[in-house]
Amino acid sequence: MSDLFHSLSLSLALLLLFPFFFFISIAAQSNDTNFPGCFSYNCKNITISYPFWRIDSETPTQYCGYPGFGINCSNNDGREIPIAYLGGDSYYVRNISYDPRWIALVDYDVSTVVPRDGCPRVRHNIDLEDMPFNFLGQNVNLSFHFNCTGVPYFAREIRCLSTPANKSFVHTLNSEPENFNWTEYSCHEEVVTTVFDVFGPRTTLENGFPDALSKGFELRWGRTEDCEKCEESGGRCGYNTNTREDMCFCSGGKTTTGHCNEHLNRPFEEFKLHRYLPLSLLQTLNAIAKSFSLLKSSSFIVIFLLVFDVEIRVLEVLTWKVQSNEEDERTSEFKETVVNVVIRHWRMMITGGWN
Structure with a gap:
């Protein structure tokens, strides 16, 4: 061949x-x-277009885009806030580029759109599930530990989240020695997240992690297997929530369950x-x-x-x-x-x- x-x-x-x-x-x-059936939207200067689609207040019977790529344009005190979802968790959409293809996300809990007292607190890992995403750029994985009895020497204490009896700290993932005994610190919770690597000689882990969390991370997306045939025929992939069938939106407004040719x-x-x-x-x-x-x-x-x-x-x-x-x-x-x-x-x- x-x-x-x-x-x-x-x-x-x-x-x-x-x-x-x-x-x-x-x-x-x-x-x-x-594609009359595939709409583009603007939400706080973010263009929501294929393969992303807008989640309306009422769940649509069908959408043009990839499963899981829905973006909710919420309204907070008159401000539009684009929110995407990974593994059921909310992420603020900081930017989307369609050529090249990448999306910049920030954990909603530690984003600048959420008022806080200056002490960010991550509450969940990043779960990409089986979605066609890959991390993009220079990243670092941070491991947060909360409510511990002490702070190991390779980690940095988060003073604003610590008390004399319960310590919280952060370190880069896998920076601990091999066979390190975590049990002596009796931590109640551990959360691992990925952020841009903003650390250097002047930006230490201790004073730099809040800024790193607020910048978030970037993901590159690829084509899903279920959409391959539709897209190769010049169509756009979608889904019908009533019939639970994949859809193919074709040029001119026609829709099929296969491809456009x-x-x-x-x-x-x-x-x-x-x-x-x-x-x-x-x-x-x-x-x-x-x-x-x-x-x-x-x-x-x-x-x-x-x-x-x-x-x-x-x-x-x-x-x-x-x-x-x-x-x-x-x-x-x-x-x-x-x-x-x-x-x-x-x-x-x-x-x-x-x-």
């Missing part, structure tokens, strides 16, 4: 030599991002093409051909020849691969399948039969 993608890449490279192909790509992208479903069903070709390959060919229907005749002829070359190269490589396997009894069926798909591809483009 590497030969297939190598051949396809060479042909596609030719297309990039033509400046008007850039116009086509922009036009196709603009059309694909027209219904005209590609027919070749799959009729010829079982998925046994030979990855979905992403046919989607690439389909998107190129569909975009070219926007051109006038003079440009169309040139592009027609180039894209036809792409599909012929693919046909040649795939046919050779199947023929080289003498034990494969589906060779003739395969050749007929690819030929029919290529013919149908261009017939639909020339006649404008895109649905």
Whole structure:
């Protein structure tokens, strides 16, 4: 299959030599991002957009976005406060970047949006569950211990949370000696959290942890497996809370429970093409051909020849691969399948039969 993608890449490279192909790509992208069922919101200058979605006061029957990516735009004394949730715990959304993709979060309990007396107190670990998040940037894991009988030498006491009988302290995770005996300190609670590494020669752990907590941490998100097919077809993933089914929001406002390329479903069903070709390959060919229907005749002829070359190269490589396997009894069926798909591809483009 590497030969297939190598051949396809060479042909596609030719297309990039033509400046008007850039116009086509922009036009196709603009059309694909027209999703009436997927709304964007602003909450305290934070844009809530796909794959994030806004949690309304009444739970919606469906949403466009990733499960668990809902953001609540709460109102606190006239101030909008965007709140996300990880493992059932609340986090203040400090910022979201969509390119590159990252979200900056602060534990709500120690954020600046919550009035406090200057002594922050973390109450839970960060639980990413099975969500597609990874920590981003230079981080450090802090371990907090509360209501202990003493303070070990490698830790720093949190004086504002300590009394003569009950001590609280913080240290970097795994800084304790191997086989350290924690039982002699009889701590009632331990909480581990991740923050930006703001510590250095002038910022010690003892005086720097409140600022580190208020800055929070950043997470990079990736694609979920359940949304892969929908997104590869140009759609946006969502969920219906009534039917408990995954949804795919397509350009133009249509929704399905699979993916958006219904005209590609027919070749799959009729010829079982998925046994030979990855979905992403046919989607690439389909998107190129569909975009070219926007051109006038003079440009169309040139592009027609180039894209036809792409599909012929693919046909040649795939046919050779199947023929080289003498034990494969589906060779003739395969050749007929690819030929029919290529013919149908261009017939639909020339006649404008895109649905």
